[in-house]
Amino acid sequence: MNPSRVIRLRHGACVPLAELPRLEFSSFRNTLLDEVAGEARVVSLFGHPGGEGLDLYAVLARDWKGELVLLHTRVKESFPSLTPECPQVHLFERELAEQYGVRPQGHPWLKPVRFHQRWVKGADIWGRRDDEHPIPGDMDFYRVEGEEVHEVAVGPVHAGVIEPGHFRFQCHGEEVMHLEISLGYQHRGIEQMLRGGPHPASIYQLEAAAGDTTIGHATAYSQLIESLAGVKVSLRTHAIRAIALELERLANHVGDIGALAGDVGFLPTASFCGRLRGDYLNLTAELCGSRFGRGLVRPGGVQFDLDPARAETLTQRLKVLAAETRGAIELCFDSPSVLARFEGTGRVTADDAEALGLVGVAARACGLVRDVRLHRNFGNGETRFDTPVIETDGDVFARGNVRRREIYASHRLIDEDLKRLPAGEIRTALPALAPESLGISLCEGWRGELVHVGITDAQGRLARYKIVDPSFHNWSALAMALRGEQISDFPLCNKSFNLSYCGFDL
Amino acid sequence: MLNIVRERLRQGHRTGTFPKEAPKLPERFRGLPTIAQNLTPAECAEVAAACPFAALGCSDSQLQIDLGRCLFCADCPAAARGALTFSGDYRLAVRKREDLLLEDKAHRLADKLDKRMRKLFGRSLKLRQVSAGGCNACEADLNVLGTLVFDLGRFGIQFVASPRHADGLIVTGAVTENMKGALLETYAAVPEPKLVIASGACAIAGGPFRDSPEAHNGIGDLLPVDLYIPGCPPHPYTALDGLLRLLGRL
Ligand code: SF4
Numbered sequence: 201m202n203p204s205r206v207i208r209l210r211h212g213a214c215v216p217l218a219e220l221p222r223l224e225f226s227s228f229r230n231t232l233l234d235e236v237a238g239e240a241r242v243v244s245l246f247g248h249p250g251g252e253g254l255d256l257y258a259v260l261a262r263d264w265k266g267e268l269v270l271l272h273t274r275v276k277e278s279f280p281s282l283t284p285e286c287p288q289v290h291l292f293e294r295e296l297a298e299q300y301g302v303r304p305q306g307h308p309w310l311k312p313v314r315f316h317q318r319w320v321k322g323a324d325i326w327g328r329r330d331d332e333h334p335i336p337g338d339m340d341f342y343r344v345e346g347e348e349v350h351e352v353a354v355g356p357v358h359a360g361v362i363e364p365g366h367f368r369f370q371c372h373g374e375e376v377m378h379l380e381i382s383l384g385y386q387h388r389g390i391e392q393m394l395r396g397g398p399h400p401a402s403i404y405q406l407e408a409a410a411g412d413t414t415i416g417h418a419t420a421y422s423q424l425i426e427s428l429a430g431v432k433v434s435l436r437t438h439a440i441r442a443i444a445l446e447l448e449r450l451a452n453h454v455g456d457i458g459a460l461a462g463d464v465g466f467l468p469t470a471s472f473c474g475r476l477r478g479d480y481l482n483l484t485a486e487l488c489g490s491r492f493g494r495g496l497v498r499p500g501g502v503q504f505d506l507d508p509a510r511a512e513t514l515t516q517r518l519k520v521l522a523a524e525t526r527g528a529i530e531l532c533f534d535s536p537s538v539l540a541r542f543e544g545t546g547r548v549t550a551d552d553a554e555a556l557g558l559v560g561v562a563a564r565a566c567g568l569v570r571d572v573r574l575h576r577n578f579g580n581g582e583t584r585f586d587t588p589v590i591e592t593d594g595d596v597f598a599r600g601n602v603r604r605r606e607i608y609a610s611h612r613l614i615d616e617d618l619k620r621l622p623a624g625e626i627r628t629a630l631p632a633l634a635p636e637s638l639g640i641s642l643c644e645g646w647r648g649e650l651v652h653v654g655i656t657d658a659q660g661r662l663a664r665y666k667i668v669d670p671s672f673h674n675w676s677a678l679a680m681a682l683r684g685e686q687i688s689d690f691p692l693c694n695k696s697f698n699l700s701y702c703g704f705d706l
Numbered sequence: 707m708l709n710i711v712r713e714r715l716r717q718g719h720r721t722g723t724f725p726k727e728a729p730k731l732p733e734r735f736r737g738l739p740t741i742a743q744n745l746t747p748a749e750c751a752e753v754a755a756a757c758p759f760a761a762l763g764c765s766d767s768q769l770q771i772d773l774g775r776c777l778f779c780a781d782c783p784a785a786a787r788g789a790l791t792f793s794g795d796y797r798l799a800v801r802k803r804e805d806l807l808l809e810d811k812a813h814r815l816a817d818k819l820d821k822r823m824r825k826l827f828g829r830s831l832k833l834r835q836v837s838a839g840g841c842n843a844c845e846a847d848l849n850v851l852g853t854l855v856f857d858l859g860r861f862g863i864q865f866v867a868s869p870r871h872a873d874g875l876i877v878t879g880a881v882t883e884n885m886k887g888a889l890l891e892t893y894a895a896v897p898e899p900k901l902v903i904a905s906g907a908c909a910i911a912g913g914p915f916r917d918s919p920e921a922h923n924g925i926g927d928l929l930p931v932d933l934y935i936p937g938c939p940p941h942p943y944t945a946l947d948g949l950l951r952l953l954g955r956l
């Protein structure tokens with residue numbers, strides 16, 4: 201590949217659009233496919249209406265070099281789909297079709313993603329009318345025909361206190377042959393609302409992109425705004441963000457292990473973990489007043505400092521919690537009846553994980569070494585994050601065990617960060633954003649990689665804001681995991697991923 | 707088995723003492739605001755205009771806050787200028803929309819249901835939760851009520867799977883275009899008489915997604931609401947306090 205065609209950058213960098221070469225589509229396509237055949241993966245792919253046509257931007261990560269690669273091209277009404285050769289872009293292309301009415305020609309499963317109003321009037325490749333809001337899920341579903349094949353439809357309103365989504369199973373008896381997941385019910389139009397910003401409401405919308413990932417999304421957003429503004433925040437800010445990020449991971453991972461235990465009827469762990477999860481949320485509330493970390497992370501810094509007394513309280517409470525958490529978790533992982541249900545259930549192969557571009561816990565459970573904390577600076581700069589947790593079986597057990605081991609790792613990371621809190625300011629003033637520039641920010645949220653990309657206009661306002669939540673890639677893995685499984689194992693498989701509906705729907 | 711018993715003893719008894727004793731909330735928790743009285747009309751107007759969610763208003767020079775729209779922000783510009791102060795009081799839930807408008811008067815907490823409704827639901831209230839376009843933090847903190855710390859079941863309140871088994875709905879989220887239909891159908895499936903509870907700023911007035919073209923500003927225009935639980939998300943104790951007040955148990 202021709203090096204002059206690609207822009208290589210480090211995480212947190214910001215490039216003037218003028219320096220970005222616009223490739224012919226064929227060279228964009230070939231470079232992307234070459235990169236993916238090599239060591240790169242697609243972390244974001246999105247459009248932005250240009251002069252005539254639609255500007256496409258692809259962000260690829262070369263994880264082991266800690267590098268990002270940026271590709272840019274322009275398309276008109278249609279372009280040859282990359283999905284047949286590069287399945288990990290399948291949803292990105294569906295998104296482009298839905299948002300801008302361009303057709304990825306040859307896409308094997310071209311349906312809307314979120315069923316929202318058209319972003320460009322009069323352009324709907326499915327021939328739906330402009331003056332009516334699309335009906336969610338209103339499209340043909342994949343169907344298996346044959347004797348004794350039946351279909352099970354679930355949702356959008358589910359049985360528990362959870363978010364809405366629609367699941368269609370094609371079953372042969374108890375066995376699931378195919379699962380199709382249709383989402384969009386939580387679509388609030390966040391990316392569109394961010395346009396013209398940063399608005400005063402923007403950070404709150406980002407904090408609520410996926411409520412259980414408040415710290416993650418707020419950090420990704422803040423890093424992006426900081427890079428567009430050309431500001432470096434203090435090491436103390438980094439450390440406080442890192443502590444909050446690990447607390448968020450702890451609360452969610454502990455809750456997930458409790459939910460997995462509950463699903464197989466192992467009640468002691470389910471009930472202990474339910475309580476412990478709340479205790480971790482309360483630690484975050486000690487930090488900033490909100491159990492979900494609302495109001496802590498802001499572009500330019502953090503809003504609450506960790507004074508020595510508070511740091512000491514945190515350390516002490518964490519010590520007690522760490523021991524109790526270990527007790528609660530080990531009970532379940534020591535129990536043969538639990539392990540028998542976890543092992544071998546809902547398996548995703550490493551090849552499928554790679555092809556689908558999985559990230560986070562789901563990817564690490566399939567043996568893929570993908571962790572933003574590893575590939576970029578973490579915490580206060582002294583705490584070394586050098587041991588991502590990897591399991592190889594790709595089943596419910598592996599996903600549970602990645603969480604279990606990450607919980608223990610987070611205990612250590614927070615403890616070290618608290619011991620070595622660097623001195624410094626916690627807030628830096630933000631100048632105006634660089635005009636006509638593109639910035640990229642990544643953050644390892646508890647589910648996985650969060651990717652935010654922003655493009656500014658001539659006045660330095662956000663003209664396009666693109667969010668990729670880990671759930672965007674990983675819902676496809678749940679569908680794969682169900683193939684050949686009993687439909688009764690769906691709840692267990694689903695919990696082992698515990699993906700976000702709102703993070704996907706935006 | 708022995709390990710389980712040992713661990714059970716170590717984890718101890720964790721159910722909270724609420725409502726006998728007030729819960730202890732973190733020092734930085736932001737609850738019921740108190741409003742300053744000494745603003746000039748110009749100051750008041752300026753402060754009110756600074757809220758990104760239109761939660762503040764002025765009549766003469768009296769600042770007014772709409773707790774239904776308020777997200778209890780850590781960086782509230784009005785709080786930064788001393789025009790209001792967040793207290794640690796988690797008791798926020800009310801029965802009427804207008805009771806969420808707070809000025810200088812005392813906050814009017816939720817009244818109990820009338821006698822007939824209390825007779826029906828006072829000792830057993832089954833709620834169907836519908837999540838309609840929020841961020842899932844509201845749901846998460848409702849789920850927490852089922853853990854052993856809060857142990858909702860001891861008050862006879864339970865979340866159920868089917869609207870047909872429910873006495874009412876507890877709704878979260880701003881109601882996206884895509885969830886409006888499902889929400890109304892779920893409501894229709896609950897047998898009469900039924901209650902509706904709006905939990906969180908989104909469900910009350912749109913929350914951070916206020917005025918999104920893809921969402922409504924909460925359930926107020928769509929369903930008759932019997933209880934409003936403010937917050938983004940409401941603290942579990944805020945929700946529990948509201949539910950118990952509704953049932954006349956506080
Ligand atoms: S806390 Fe937030 S929503 Fe409430 S008045 Fe202040 S700025 Fe407005």
Ligand code: SF4
Pocket residue numbers: 408411839840841842843844845878879880905906907908909913914937938939940
């Ligand atoms: S009120 Fe706040 S916490 Fe609740 S769903 Fe809306 S954004 Fe999330």
